[in-house]
Amino acid sequence: MTVCAIEPSADHADDGTPRAGCTIAAEGAYAARLALSGDCRYPERWTLDGPEPYAVPLPGNQPEQPGTEVHPMGDGRVLVHRVAAGRHLFSLLYPTGPGTGELPLGAVECPDGATRLRLLPPAPGGERAYALAVGPRSTTLWQVAGGAFGPEYLAEIPGRCSGGVWLDRAGRMLAVDRETGGRTKAIVVDLERGGEVSPLLQIAADSDDRVLLADPDSGLLLIRSDAPSPGRDRLGWGVLGSTLPVRFPECLRLPECTVTPFAIQPGQVLTPERCAVALRFDGSFGSWIGVWRPAERQVHHLPAPEGWLAGAGLWTVDGELRLPYATAESPCGLARLTAPAMDEETRAAKGGSPDGPAQRAPRVPLEPPAPAAPPAPAAPRPVPLQEAPLARLVTN
Numbered sequence: 001m002t003v004c005a006i007e008p009s010a011d012h013a014d015d016g017t018p019r020a021g022c023t024i025a026a027e028g029a030y031a032a033r034l035a036l037s038g039d040c041r042y043p044e045r046w047t048l049d050g051p052e053p054y055a056v057p058l059p060g061n062q063p064e065q066p067g068t069e070v071h072p073m074g075d076g077r078v079l080v081h082r083v084a085a086g087r088h089l090f091s092l093l094y095p096t097g098p099g100t101g102e103l104p105l106g107a108v109e110c111p112d113g114a115t116r117l118r119l120l121p122p123a124p125g126g127e128r129a130y131a132l133a134v135g136p137r138s139t140t141l142w143q144v145a146g147g148a149f150g151p152e153y154l155a156e157i158p159g160r161c162s163g164g165v166w167l168d169r170a171g172r173m174l175a176v177d178r179e180t181g182g183r184t185k186a187i188v189v190d191l192e193r194g195g196e197v198s199p200l201l202q203i204a205a206d207s208d209d210r211v212l213l214a215d216p217d218s219g220l221l222l223i224r225s226d227a228p229s230p231g232r233d234r235l236g237w238g239v240l241g242s243t244l245p246v247r248f249p250e251c252l253r254l255p256e257c258t259v260t261p262f263a264i265q266p267g268q269v270l271t272p273e274r275c276a277v278a279l280r281f282d283g284s285f286g287s288w289i290g291v292w293r294p295a296e297r298q299v300h301h302l303p304a305p306e307g308w309l310a311g312a313g314l315w316t317v318d319g320e321l322r323l324p325y326a327t328a329e330s331p332c333g334l335a336r337l338t339a340p341a342m343d344e345e346t347r348a349a350k351g352g353s354p355d356g357p358a359q360r361a362p363r364v365p366l367e368p369p370a371p372a373a374p375p376a377p378a379a380p381r382p383v384p385l386q387e388a389p390l391a392r393l394v395t396n
Contacts, residue, residue, distance in 0.1 A: 021309030030072040055332035074126015106150030155195020203227040218272035257283035267317035305335035
């Protein structure tokens with residue numbers, strides 16, 4: 001896959017993946033972003049679960065720095081992460097009539113200057129928040145909100161970790177991408193076992209395999225790997241706990257563009273291949289949106305709404321994609337798009353009828369995979385995705 005060259009910056013993660021313009025809570029009720037008024041930045045909370053979205057500004061005593069992180073909590077407060085003199089400071093902001101209340105939570109010290117600390121995506125439930133402190137040889141996992149005594153050290157993980165995807169609704173199983181020995185592999189961190197680490201994804205011994213997105217209901221995983229084409233990353237998908245190989249659809253290869261999945265339709269418990277996936281396309285002509293299902297061989301390309309906070313969005317169970325946007329006329333808006341219906345060819349291939357309701361799709365790919373290797377012995381704890389040897393890669 002040929003991608004645009006994007007240098008890491010305030011708008012992009014360490015691996016070049018574009019960041020969202022705002023962060024949406026796991027349950028979708030709230031969002032938070034750094035808003036701009038003239039040259040001044042301030043936190044802003046959005047409420048998304050009412051009849052119409054609305055924003056509440058939460059300015060502090062001074063403007064925020066460009067690198068300040070904001071993070072919505074499940075109760076409507078906003079976690080803010082600031083950096084000052086090697087100290088990472090955490091506070092909870094909340095509206096108090098005309099002003100902003102602030103509850104300091106404490107700080108994490110990173111005095112060496114070589115350690116980078118960033119917040120992980122919002123955890124399910126919205127009661128806790130976590131951060132990764134990435135050092136030269138190891139990564140420290142912190143709980144920075146929701147504890148009894150401020151930031152709490154949880155575990156040290158050998159290697160440099162990036163990403164961060166929640167695999168369950170309980171906020172226990174966290175997938176991160178760990179770089180060791182010059183290769184990056186996705187691993188699982190079990191928060192209830194003191195940060196115990198286990199492998200999640202290894203497509204080939206010499207490939208870089210990252211998890212980008214996961215849906216706890218269906219088990220659908222979106223991954224990025226260079227296993228099919230060494231030196232060139234491609235998007236693929238698999239299912240947690242499945243013995244089927246990872247697949248790399250041809251329709252997700254778009255020359256000269258970066259393609260990033262940012263939301264998966266929830267609630268499709270037994271049919272992961274029917275989950276609608278929202279994709280962000282970034283190219284020389286700007287950014288736009290794609291909608292794709294693993295069962296389909298095509299991507300539906302859609303224009304992004306004006307002022308879209310690029311990379312932010314959420315699906316409803318019934319297939320409505322909600323995209324936050326901000327313009328001069330509408331400083332807090334929520335565009336609503338309906339996922340295109342599954343095409344008749346795909347429905348017929350899955351056992352449905354164009355003249356009646358589609359039948360439940362079986363948990364098999366469109367093409368039969370190569371013979372599978374004997375399964376590994378069952379682990380004493382769930383290891384979500386079985387290893388997929390390079391010989392079993394499938395492309396559509």
